[in-house]
Amino acid sequence: MTRPRPSDPTGLHRVLDPGRVLPQAAQRLDTRCELWPDEVRVRVERLNLDAASFRQLERKHGGDGAAVRAEVLDIVRTRGKMQNPETGSGGMLIGVVEEVGPESTLGLEVGDRVATLVSLTLTPLVIEDELAGWDGLGEQVPCSGYAVLFGRSIAARIPDDLPADLSLSVMDVCGAPALTARVVADYVEPTVAVIGGGGKSGSLSLAAARQAGAGRLIGVVPHETEAALLRDSGLADEVVVADARDPIVLRDEVHKAGGPADVTVVCVDVPGCEGGAILATAERGTVIFFSMATSFPAAALGAEGLAADVRMVIGNGYVPGHASYALELLRGNDGVRDLFERRL
Template structure:
């Protein structure tokens, strides 16, 4: 195949017959040879995003609800082999990876060197990826996937060197959701001591978002969780002023729960990985407030049309996973907040 001219977006790796960016492409070129501005990473672990893994697990669970790990593993292998990247065809989402830089193109602008251990801060949905071990070390029953293979980063990709003071799995889990607390901080700081509700507050992105909201000057924080066990975890972490249990898919239940806890919220952060939470988030938010959607399960059409149908004057933002300095910000929150770290570590064991 004739080599195309390199493009910092990775356009030269797209194998589709029409012009598409790598994230939207059906197939990517995974050859190990690099264009001048690329970097190749020897991969040691993937972190599938929560919405993607939940869908795969549900699709391959028996009548008793037990996940068939071998079937999940086979599904991931098939996706990567067919598409040259990890992009769940149902959710459209992927995740991120950890590995060691093994070659750097002479024109790469990323500032990486051979031997650097890095986490990629761009989605697997646009990252050329080859798995070489059949995922033999993964049981298919968790989001973190030990593996052997390689991936390619483009000129406009983002990667962060792994910190020396944190375990690899913990660093990967934090960096997977580091866009959420960074954008939460930015939005909350734009209000005067706002009330902030985080839907999915005991999860990874939710707990970091609660910590970020406090650091940005929130006057009152509300953590919304789906059941009592999660409520106990979040209360123990001490990250929210009020913790409430509500099904985020029930718009009236979510609205009323937030109201009783001190709402409506000036800022609502949606971090749950299930569909159908758009209407409740809008109803839980005060007029002229903001709703930030960080879940890949969100239907943005439902959010926009739902807000219009409710005559809700709210600003809705899509968390795109990137804010300058987001990795360092999230890692600092983890180090400074024992509650955040405890929640993360409980989900890694």
């Protein structure tokens, strides 16, 4: 086989765009199944779509699962990867390693069942079954096909003691609790508010904040049904029901619950929550944005316009050891596990 360029650990050799861009920014990737020497090919079993991406597709098609499925198929065929053109986000996958290049440094072996810890927005992907087993109504997508990992990709073996779909849900958001713990540890018994505290990344972030020494935990959820579940979990000291898109309501409700927060973690999958998160945060506090629905220009300009002296951190989804840490939080916290299992 004649290869167009030598292998690069970033996956640059798979980019089909003119010029030089990295795979995540590319419009189309080379999905040939033949491997470069440092690559790994995975036989895909299931995709986990990013929450912001799935919600956007669901809203666009009015809950029509067949239309959502058709658009996902079209995106993957057109781009050679799963990257929602509206949100820019993708998700991750689980599967079984079927071939390992001789120069791969990922430590994987043929037959390993793994979850990829890099985004589908930069992962060459081919779907071979037309997503026949997916109704288009949920984020987890049964799938047959293959994906390719690069020299600098990340993957983790699926643990034997947890169901695969549960592991996938945890690993999809494992960067959130790890970074939350790191930031919370910089403070002395801080007040921590988690916007979207009843969700996957939110519940793990609450547990991580508690373990890292938070003095007070405030969970923010959009409606009473989710508030009841979060209260039952015991993860938060105070549970606030508020529309995170309304900055004044969010500010006031967090303050009533014991804020402003020293650390605010944004885990919601809807746009327009930047201003409220900033207003809910104390001066010299930190806002961690984990949602792919976040507008980072809106966050930066909003903080400037509000004269808010807050540090803003973009959660990039990777902290060393993040997958193992998130799985241990799940194993050791019945409240977290119950919320995850209810969502499955």
